[in-house]
Amino acid sequence: MTSITGHSEADAGPSGDMAATGRVGDRVFSALATGSGVFVVSLIGLVAAFLLAQAVPSLMDNKASFLTSREWQVSAGDLRFGIADLLWVTVISSVIAMAIAVPIAIGVALFLTQYAPRRLARPFASLIDLLAAVPSIVYGIWGYFVLRDFVQPVQTFVESALGWFPLFAPLTVSGTIFLASIVLAIMILPIITAISREVFDQTPAAHKEAALALGATRWEMVRTAVLPFGKPGVISASMLGLGRALGETIAVTLLLSVTRGTFSWSAFAGGETFASRIANGSAEFDTPLKTGAYIAAGLVLFVLTFAVNAVARIVIERRKAFSE
Amino acid sequence: MAQRIDVKDLNVYYGAFKAVEDVSMSIEPRTVTAFIGPSGCGKSTFLRTLNRMHEVIAGGRVEGTVALNGRDLYSKDIDPVAVRRTVGMVFQRPNPFPTMSIFDNVAAGLRLNGVKTKAVLAEAVERSLKGANLWNEVKDRLDKPGAGLSGGQQQRLCIARAIAVEPQVLLMDEPCSALDPISTLAIEDLIDEIKQQYTIVIVTHNMQQAARVSDRTAFFNLAATGKPGRLIEMGDTAKIFSNPTEKATEDYISGRFG
Numbered sequence: 001m002t003s004i005t006g007h008s009e010a011d012a013g014p015s016g017d018m019a020a021t022g023r024v025g026d027r028v029f030s031a032l033a034t035g036s037g038v039f040v041v042s043l044i045g046l047v048a049a050f051l052l053a054q055a056v057p058s059l060m061d062n063k064a065s066f067l068t069s070r071e072w073q074v075s076a077g078d079l080r081f082g083i084a085d086l087l088w089v090t091v092i093s094s095v096i097a098m099a100i101a102v103p104i105a106i107g108v109a110l111f112l113t114q115y116a117p118r119r120l121a122r123p124f125a126s127l128i129d130l131l132a133a134v135p136s137i138v139y140g141i142w143g144y145f146v147l148r149d150f151v152q153p154v155q156t157f158v159e160s161a162l163g164w165f166p167l168f169a170p171l172t173v174s175g176t177i178f179l180a181s182i183v184l185a186i187m188i189l190p191i192i193t194a195i196s197r198e199v200f201d202q203t204p205a206a207h208k209e210a211a212l213a214l215g216a217t218r219w220e221m222v223r224t225a226v227l228p229f230g231k232p233g234v235i236s237a238s239m240l241g242l243g244r245a246l247g248e249t250i251a252v253t254l255l256l257s258v259t260r261g262t263f264s265w266s267a268f269a270g271g272e273t274f275a276s277r278i279a280n281g282s283a284e285f286d287t288p289l290k291t292g293a294y295i296a297a298g299l300v301l302f303v304l305t306f307a308v309n310a311v312a313r314i315v316i317e318r319r320k321a322f323s324e
Numbered sequence: 325m326a327q328r329i330d331v332k333d334l335n336v337y338y339g340a341f342k343a344v345e346d347v348s349m350s351i352e353p354r355t356v357t358a359f360i361g362p363s364g365c366g367k368s369t370f371l372r373t374l375n376r377m378h379e380v381i382a383g384g385r386v387e388g389t390v391a392l393n394g395r396d397l398y399s400k401d402i403d404p405v406a407v408r409r410t411v412g413m414v415f416q417r418p419n420p421f422p423t424m425s426i427f428d429n430v431a432a433g434l435r436l437n438g439v440k441t442k443a444v445l446a447e448a449v450e451r452s453l454k455g456a457n458l459w460n461e462v463k464d465r466l467d468k469p470g471a472g473l474s475g476g477q478q479q480r481l482c483i484a485r486a487i488a489v490e491p492q493v494l495l496m497d498e499p500c501s502a503l504d505p506i507s508t509l510a511i512e513d514l515i516d517e518i519k520q521q522y523t524i525v526i527v528t529h530n531m532q533q534a535a536r537v538s539d540r541t542a543f544f545n546l547a548a549t550g551k552p553g554r555l556i557e558m559g560d561t562a563k564i565f566s567n568p569t570e571k572a573t574e575d576y577i578s579g580r581f582g
């Protein structure tokens with residue numbers, strides 16, 4: 001007899017001697033695993049609920065449009081705040097950082113896996129893994145005191161050559177989005193490189209030999225076998241880097257000149273990201289309504305990062321179809 | 325355009341390990357030559373020296389000469405990439421490019437050669453797939469992934485990919501070892517057809533297959549594990565299988581080995 005769900009006598013579980021006895025170790029482990037899973041999920045749920053509860057009253061009191069306003073005025077009794085500027089600066093700084101970091105990371109990873117002699121590749125790879133562990137404040141300080149002087153001439157050059165294009169319009173700001181982007185790029189470079197290196201390294205020898213046997217040069221072999229195989233991995237590595245860049249706080253806060261009330265599409269403007277606005281505004285966390293405004297901004301950042309990670313997940317899932 | 329191969333005093337190494345020792349042989353154009361011998365005797369290793377694929381492995385190197393129509397493949401002024409475009413290879417395990425469609429797999433070699441014209445590619449893909457006896461099975465799904473085919477179809481796809489660039493020599497390392505008897509037969513028929521145009525070298529563990537498809541047979545053996553493999557004897561397939569000169573050859577083909 002077959003039921004609607006497709007179960008039949010034959011599907012019945014093992015019985016008699018074959019029945020699962022549920023060994024103690026298994027049961028303890030499964031309880032522990034389930035327990036910690038439930039705990040983590042409910043913790044995240046509670047945090048989200050708490051933040052939302054804090055943000056909602058401020059959003060209700062907000063006299064400006066939260067999504068489209070450029071204002072950020074959170075004095076008591078007169079709440080006007082919007083995230084338009086923050087969203088732009090956050091996204092553009094991260095996008096520029098990605099545009100710089102991803103090609104370099106792919107290049108370094110390809111060099112390490114396909115071109116460099118083994119003797120050189122090993123220590124170099126460990127060095128990159130180490131760089132991934134450097135705290136972001138260190139990058140921030142270094143960017144502030146060292147890199148800025150080197151970026152300045154580049155900036156001047158781009159401004160004079162491409163200044164007609166809004167993204168490169170010249171301005172007189174010392175801590176520019178461009179500078180922050182470069183530091184962000186350097187920060188996310190190691191993690192993207194490290195993951196890309198690993199996926200390139202896993203390219204099956206059979207695919208590489210297939211290309212070589214057809215008379216591919218090494219670069220052609222990379223193009224026909226290594227890059228297509230590694231592409232999903234590189235994409236998810238980039239998403240991971242992007243997630244870090246979007247949420248990076250301390251280095252960006254240190255580097256970006258705060259220029260409230262003056263908005264420009266230029267990468268040579270100052271400004272604030274979600275994270276740096278919140279860090280800069282910490283003195284205003286004195287009443288629940290004011291704090292709520294910052295929490296609302298933080299929630300948007302959370303949603304943004306979450307979306308980026310979700311995309312990365314989807315790409316990784318899709319990749320499974322291609323690995324044998 | 326088939327070409328002859330002359331190997332002289334070839335030693336093949338993996339780092340310090342000498343895998344194949346002192347092989348000399350001649351392979352005539354438009355013939356099928358079978359390499360037989362026990363596992364580990366260096367058949368694959370030797371085969372891969374014929375298109376300079378051996379040196380792709382870290383530490384892989386050779387001593388001696390391999391001449392294609394009289395030109396030493398290992399002389400300094402020869403580009404290994406050019407060698408591999410002339411001497412094609414089919415591997416033991418089918419290895420189509422997993423992210424490419426059937427069409428793109430077959431076209432891959434031509435694209436590497438700089439062919440871009442759609443019509444030329446389409447024509448070559450059709451000709452190669454027909455040559456590999458695969459056209460009828462895949463002509464309606466050329467845009468589907470090559471990895472979605474059966475093992476036997478994948479192997480014929482790899483053969484199509486190899487012959488699409490019209491090599492002069494085709495090397496096959498146990499091309500049927502992962503295939504069922506019907507696919508095996510299809511590939512044997514295919515070898516029989518394409519030997520009109522190519523010089524073919526095939527490694528096989530299947531004595532019947534060697535007897536069926538090849539004109540000449542080379543028997544490799546190794547004295548003991550850890551010792552390098554050697555070419556024991558080479559001759560017309562009929563002679564090797566009926567009346568070999570060496571005792572070891574006779575023992576091997578009659579199954580009285582080891």
Ligand SMILES: Nc1ncnc2c1ncn2[C@@H]1O[C@H](COP(=O)(O)OP(=O)(O)OP(=O)(O)O)[C@@H](O)[C@H]1O
Pocket residue numbers: 338341343361362363364365366367368369370381550
């Ligand atoms: N990549 C490698 N690195 C080091 N030694 C290797 C490598 N590949 C093969 N060898 C060694 O070279 C010798 C010859 O191997 P080869 O694969 O050529 O044998 P074969 O005759 O093709 O065997 P089979 O019939 O099992 O395919 C063996 O001793 C093997 O261990």
Ligand SMILES: [Mg+2]
Pocket residue numbers: 367368369497
């Ligand atoms: Mg072999």
